[in-house]
Amino acid sequence: MFGKDRYKIHPAEFASAIDSMSFDHALLSFMELPYDTQVSVFSYLNVLLQHKLVRSLSPQRAGYLLNHLSSDDRTVFFSGLSVSERSKYISYLDEKNKKSTQDFLGYPKNSIAWHIDTNFTxxxxxxxxxxxxxxxxxxxxxxxxxxxxxxxxxxxxxxxxxxxxxxxxxxxxxxxxxxxxxxxxxxxxxxxxxxxxxxxxxxxxxxxxxxxxxxxxxxxxxIDDIMDIAEQKDTSDIQKFGGVEDLDYPYVKTGFFTLTRKRATWLVILFLGEMLTATAMGHFEAEISKAVVLALFVPLIISSGGNSGSQAATLIIRALALKELTLKDWWFVMRREIFSGFTLGMILGSIGFLRISLWQYLHWFNYGEHWALIATTVFCSLVGIVMWGTLSGSMIPIVLKKCKIDPATSSAPFVATLVDVTGLVIYFSIAAVILKGTLL
Amino acid sequence: MFGKDRYKIHPAEFASAIDSMSFDHALLSFMELPYDTQVSVFSYLNVLLQHKLVRSLSPQRAGYLLNHLSSDDRTVFFSGLSVSERSKYISYLDEKNKKSTQDFLGYPKNSIAWHIDTNFTxxxxxxxxxxxxxxxxxxxxxxxxxxxxxxxxxxxxxxxxxxxxxxxxxxxxxxxxxxxxxxxxxxxxxxxxxxxxxxxxxxxxxxxxxxxxxxxxxxxxxIDDIMDIAEQKDTSDIQKFGGVEDLDYPYVKTGFFTLTRKRATWLVILFLGEMLTATAMGHFEAEISKAVVLALFVPLIISSGGNSGSQAATLIIRALALKELTLKDWWFVMRREIFSGFTLGMILGSIGFLRISLWQYLHWFNYGEHWALIATTVFCSLVGIVMWGTLSGSMIPIVLKKCKIDPATSSAPFVATLVDVTGLVIYFSIAAVILKGTLL
Incomplete structure (x- = not known):
């Protein structure tokens, strides 16, 4: 289909052309290639298409292809197969390749063994x-x-x-x-x-x-394998940050049900956690009935805690991933984040205080005779919650790493959920102290 | 300080040793090196330390160093200097290097020109x-x-x-x-x-x-420059996801005030946006007074919208960055995300409905005689808000890219804030319809 100039095309370009075709068409175009070109094009295809192609080839042609791949491409090809398919196609390999493939597949997924190329002199x-x-x-x-x-x-x-x-x-x-x-x-x-x-x-x-x-x-x-590995790792980290179990394949190649399942898992976990906010709010129902005005600031206050927590978590997780920070720096991080959180809390608290005073002064909203106390409650809550969010966001990744859990698991939504629940308790407790004898 | 075996150490290791010393000590160790070793060690240092070192060297030694760097390292060195320092040190260069450095610095920061190495035959x-x-x-x-x-x-x-x-x-x-x-x-x-x-x-x-x-x-x-560029780009994307203006230097090298300022910017923007929740809640104050029970579910419902929005935004932003998706795929994404959002909303909605029914049935909490209507309100709101969150989270990055704005700017917190405000309106509107004549 590419005419007589086909063999001048770079294998990477041929591979991306094949990738965009219907499978039947892709198979035909692939089979038309000379055997050696097949090998070089094959190594540029994504692994899902590699599997589909090999299933459609005769054992002879599949065997030629698999034996002539570089050993790292071969290991990755086999790693994605089911056990039964794996043993079927391993039988196509010659003795030397069979042995090295089985050796490398024996190493854990996170080791570099799967990417070893044995073609060296x-x-x-x-x-x-x-x-x-x-x-x-x-x-x-x-x-x-x-x-x-x-x-x-x-x-x-x-x-x-x-x-x-x-x-x-x-x-x-x-x-x-x-x-x-x-x-x-x-x-x-x-x-x-x-x-x-x-x-x-x-x-x-x-x-x-x-x-x-x-x-x-x-x-x-x-290094081309290292580039791919680094990119996959960043993708997985980013997806975890966003509160999605990491997809094994690109978004467009992931089926609807797999995609929804991977998203539902975390979403349900976060939802169950967030249910505690309903419990916490229920606990303060009497206070809310007495001072409905308190409810008005709930989203504002807890989201500020969540946002500052996400920020801190993001910075620390990335710095840990790049080895800019190690576990022994925890005290440096903690001191720094307490000061950061305090400063940020003061800034947001002051804006919140001004907002309430201004609306009251301009008669845009009537917070009642105790508006100054309400503004003070909002101010103090914001300082406390932003500090708490910043501190949790920065310390949770470090604690997770200490427990040998991937710090990226403490995604932004995870920290936000945690801070939402605790933030409510902080807010209503501060309100109870400041508004006692007046509104409450 | 490394004894007589110093010259056997790889320049990268020497550089990271120098990086961990006090500056005075680092300067002394650096000056002790033979000139050619200085050049190779210098290229492995981070650019902040490079600037400090050059400021402390005599013009002769600084000139030797800067003229012998590879052109890409030289351009990056100059790019970080203030205008006055830049012209001072450019005068140390010989004519050929001066011209090429000025040429390359003339290209925009996001072009590859700064990383061109002119040493080729x-x-x-x-x-x-x-x-x-x-x-x-x-x-x-x-x-x-x-x-x-x-x-x-x-x-x-x-x-x-x-x-x-x-x-x-x-x-x-x-x-x-x-x-x-x-x-x-x-x-x-x-x-x-x-x-x-x-x-x-x-x-x-x-x-x-x-x-x-x-x-x-x-x-x-x-490719070593490309590895660094890719890593910096991912770091910047991750920081934007987390709602932080991207830091130009690593977390540990960024001063307290710069760090706090970069965080405060977005935090204040999000806070101002989130203030609309107080306005929206104020608008529904009458409803809340009549049915305080509605307030209890506010954090749960809006955070679910925010979380599903973050998920969708994360997936789409990364897929755009890796060129797995292009703008013309918007319709594919939209259809898919509407179905995803509906499915996820049904799952969370059902859990929410069950939670309320169960608590009522077990007498853990009394939602009043109209508990079934409240549970229905929560169910419908969750379906609507999760769909809305998913849709906004996936479409905003595409719209931003269409407007030539970096999609990573629509960070998770930004989407969450947007969905918080609109989510409240959805929730109270649904409540108004379902609870009319009973609670409201």
Whole structure:
């Protein structure tokens, strides 16, 4: 369908074209491609479409495809399959690929193992650059993983990594040992994805070797995978902030029922929590009947607590995710947030006080003879609730992290709900003290 | 302070060590380094510390440092300075660097121009690989930008990009024209950062050339900068979601007053918006006096609208940012969110109805003889408000994007505030209809 110029199109563009077609059309276009082009286009497709395509291919063609994928793409392909499909398609692999795929799938989802590319060539430090280049021409595939090459001793222990450009930028008669800098940065196969993202950024690398505890080189991770992982992690954090269980696939690819279920879960939890506001309000029903005017400010006051709590939670969760803050900074954060909360509470409280006084003065609304006491109640409540919101919003993520729970779980709506309930208690308690003997 | 092994430490590690010292100590440690090491360590420091260091160095040393930075690091260094400091330090640069820095600073903050690295070598397609390698050894610095080399015609127009590994993986007697694939992906100097992030990811590149409208090669952008840009963008989006003006520096590096001011801005805007709830409630004061029981459910009902609105806004804003959704999908989103909102509203409404009935039945609370009507009011209000929240949350980001405003501005608290005010009106209007003649 792309005419005779099809093979000039970048595989990424071909993949996104296929992605936008109906499945039947996509399958036909894909099957028309030469086998090798199929492999490169396939690696750019989203994993849902990959599964659908493989189910429609003959075992021979599916086997060719799966065996020729890079090992990281292969592991990700298998990770999304059901158990029965997984064993079916694993039987299509040759012995070497079967073993490495099963090995990598054995690691937990949050480890980097699924993204290891085993296509790397190891050099000896006694080679000259010319010998090394000849060796690479014979054994190394032309992929992103080849941007860095590795030097290991006879036992396979990693000695150094060398950017492939250094083979070009140094004269061919030099020895590999002369262009080694003796310092390399590596990942351990059990490292988490966050560690990998952090290391790639800290050291500005494009490829990083992955070793096991014995310092044996298992494979490499390339930065394009790290970019994708970082983006997925941010998406998941953002969705959790917004009070949605993280979707595993993009919004447009997620079915209506999955989407609604993932949203309903948190919404119902928050609703059950928020029901406590009805209980709290019920507790103060007598006060409200005596002074209905108190009810008028309930949404204003509790939402201010919720908003300041969301702000604090957002700042702290992101700073924790970027490792700008660690758990031992809790006291620094707490002091700072108490002062912040106090200042912000004073600002909002003053605006609230002015609002009530002004409306009374201009006869826009009549808060009764005790309007000044009501304004004072609103002022004090706002100071207290904003401080409380700020403090909860900043401390809950730290406490969660301490308990090894992902801090992003304390989403903005979660903090807001918590502060709503407690905020009501603060508001009516302050009212009880200030208005005692007059309105109450 | 690091003893004689200091020069074996990776510059990134040295930089993070310096970053954690008192400034005086940091300055001393930095000055002790050989000039070339200073340059590589400097590029890993955060820009605030870079400014402080340069202010403390002699003009000679500062000049050496600034002239030897890569052009992208130099542009970022200058972009953060005040106008007077900027002209002072620009005078330290040699003519070529002065011109390119001023050129790049002329582009808007959101363009990629500030991150262009001008350290690239251009090859002719008639060279052999051996000749090209010799040329690179003579002229190309050993930096990340050298991972890809460029082929241009005599006029400087870009013909192709070639991964440097291909010079190694092909025999030295081949011509450059034989290893060209004739397809290259490039950025235009006026492209936004989002476009750059998207292209790097779509094409799995580690370096991309930047051209102008005449197809002339201006420089390159490396993926380590793209990683940083993507992270900053996500941080800014997350902070906007949380209702904070985006901080320009990390939480821990932001001063107390800047931090409080950035938070106060949005908090005050939201507070002023939320004041409309007091006005709305005041409007229904008569109804509340007659049926105080209505007030008890106000926080529960409006927060449900706010939470469902936050969820929808979060999903849509992120999907827009990742280009999974475009503006023309608005009708798809709207239909979907109306159904989602209806389903979610029915779920929450039913729980609310059950809660009231159960409490009444178990004599935990007495909602009076008309409890069934109250429960019906709560049910209908929840369906209406959750639908409304979901719809506003999903449509506001799309409308903002249509108006060329960053959709992340419609942060969760903003949507929640909007839904709070309108939710009250929905609630009391439904109550007026259902309870007319009984409670009201």
């Amino acid at each position: 190891v050099l000896s430090k006694d080679m000259t650059i010319a010998e090394a280049s000849a060796h690479l021409r014979a054994f190394q595939k032309d992929t992103e993983a080849a941007n860095v090459i590795y030097v290991a001793d006879e036992a396979g222990k990693l000695l150094d990594d060398i950017q492939v450009r250094r083979l070009v930028l140094n004269v061919p008669t030099m020895k590999i040992s002369e262009i080694m800098d003796g310092s390399f940065v590596s990942l351990n196969v059990t490292d988490t994805k966050e560690t990998a993202i952090h290391k790639f950024k800290a050291y500005d690398r494009v490829v990083m070797p992955v070793i096991n505890d014995d310092n044996l080189l298992l494979g490499v991770i390339t | 251009v090859l002719s397609k008639d060279m052999t690989i051996a000749e090209a390698s010799a040329h690179l050894r003579a002229f190309q610095k050993d930096t990340e930008a050298a991972n890809v080399i460029y082929v241009a015609d005599e006029a400087g127009k870009l013909l192709d990009d070639i991964q440097v590994r291909r010079l190694v993986l092909n025999v030295p007697t081949m011509k450059i024209s034989e290893i060209m694939d004739g397809s290259f992906v490039s950025l235009n100097v006026t492209d936004t950062k989002e476009t750059a992030i998207h292209k790097f990811k779509a094409y799995d590149r580690v370096v991309m050339p930047v051209i102008n409208d005449d197809n002339l090669l201006l420089g390159v952008i490396t």
